[in-house]
Amino acid sequence: MTVVRIPDEDRTLTEFVAISRYLGEIGIEYERWEAAMQLSASASAEEVLAAYAPEIERLKAQGGYASADVIDVKPQTPGLEAMLAKFNQEHWHDEDEVRFIVRGRGLFHVHPRQSPVVAIEVEAGDLIRVPRGTWHWFDLCADREIQAIRLFQNTSGWTPQYTHSAVDRNYQPVCFGPSYFPPGHAEVA
Numbered sequence: 001m002t003v004v005r006i007p008d009e010d011r012t013l014t015e016f017v018a019i020s021r022y023l024g025e026i027g028i029e030y031e032r033w034e035a036a037m038q039l040s041a042s043a044s045a046e047e048v049l050a051a052y053a054p055e056i057e058r059l060k061a062q063g064g065y066a067s068a069d070v071i072d073v074k075p076q077t078p079g080l081e082a083m084l085a086k087f088n089q090e091h092w093h094d095e096d097e098v099r100f101i102v103r104g105r106g107l108f109h110v111h112p113r114q115s116p117v118v119a120i121e122v123e124a125g126d127l128i129r130v131p132r133g134t135w136h137w138f139d140l141c142a143d144r145e146i147q148a149i150r151l152f153q154n155t156s157g158w159t160p161q162y163t164h165s166a167v168d169r170n171y172q173p174v175c176f177g178p179s180y181f182p183p184g185h186a187e188v189a
């Protein structure tokens with residue numbers, strides 16, 4: 001379940017229309033890609049890119065993206081802690097951050113200049129585009145597993161630029177999807 005929370009206003013959005021409208025107002029593009037969800041959990045990067053080729057080509061044409069790759073993270077991924085530590089502090093990029101979630105889940109926090117921080121919990125089937133310059137940070141959920149397609153205008157622009165605001169410390173990196181709750185626990189609506 002995709003969940004958008006605005007912690008400072010104690011609001012939670014779970015409906016696609018409400019989520020895409022709210023995110024659109026703060027400049028975040030959000031889509032659901034329902035096709036090709038039948039990919040196996042062990043699909044290779046090549047298989048993933050092939051399965052979503054039409055959507056990837058459409059995004060490339062729309063956003064000027066030059067390349068796409070697949071990132072595959074599991075709890076046993078070497079260097080995982082160091083990788084996560086690079087992105088869980090507030091930062092921005094000179095590139096759009098475009099992610100399509102193939103498997104697993106993750107938690108983006110976006111800090112708009114004129115409105116409260118938004119926590120966006122993404123899952124398989126979600127496409128999110130965080131425009132260049134947007135303040136944001138990213139955490140994995142408790143299961144520490146995600147496979148995602150990334151699109152780049154120019155990979156050299158994708159280095160994180162830190163704000164050093166420490167705003168990220170005010171928000172818990174907690175996911176509300178099925179991976180967070182033990183079996184039998186009701187999800188937060």
Ligand SMILES: [Fe+2]
Nearest residue numbers: 087093097136
């Ligand atoms: Fe980022």
